[in-house]
Amino acid sequence: xxxxxxxxxxxxxxxxxxxxxxxxxxxxxxxxxxxxxxxxxxxxxxxxxxxxxxxxxxxxxxxxxxxxxxxxxxxxxxxxxxxxxxxxxxxxxxxxxxxxxxxxxxxxxxxxxxxxxxxxxxxxxxxxxxxxxxxxxxxxxxxxx
Numbered sequence: 080x081x082x083x084x085x086x087x088x089x090x091x092x093x094x095x096x097x098x099x100x101x102x103x104x105x106x107x108x109x110x111x112x113x114x115x116x117x118x119x120x121x122x123x124x125x126x127x128x129x130x131x132x133x134x135x136x137x138x139x140x141x142x143x144x145x146x147x148x149x150x151x152x153x154x155x156x157x158x159x160x161x162x163x164x165x166x167x168x169x170x171x172x173x174x175x176x177x178x179x180x181x182x183x184x185x186x187x188x189x190x191x192x193x194x195x196x197x198x199x200x201x202x203x204x205x206x207x208x209x210x211x212x213x214x215x216x217x218x219x220x221x222x223x224x
Contacts, residue, residue, distance in 0.1 A: 080165070080206065083134055084172045087195045088179065090126045094188045097123070123191050131194040138209050145217040152218060162210045169206040173199060 097119050100106070106116040176199040180189055189196055198205065 080169055080172065080202070083130060083137075084176065084199065086126075086130055086133065087176065087192070087199050090123070090130065090195065091179070091185065091188045091192060094123050094191060095184070098187060127192045127194045130192075131198060134198050134205075141209065141213055142216055145213045146220055148217065150217055155214070155218060158214060158217070162214070165210065166203055166206060169202045173202040176200065176202075 101116065106112045176196075179185070180196065
């Protein structure tokens, strides 16, 4: 969750820097830099989908890990406490993301990061769903018995 949040902030700030360089004509002044412009455009489109795949991959890895971990039902209460802390942290990250994207000048950058914006805007609900799936998998499926 933290990694995705930091990735999102860095990707949007990186796009804003690139957009500023493009607006100032850096890619038209330097002939050697012109081919890089198309590469930057493709890279930022790929970053948006990489963020979504990173989140889905982490969720799948967590579910597989929950299947393979042998746990006792007594740890259920501890997992509820950890879940509540995780939900609170995801709410904070989602609110910080909202404040970040509502600043002036972010609308142009956000057009290129639709998947990342959706995931980080809905982070508490997505985290809750993943945590509930993990709780069910961890305590209902035990491959060692």
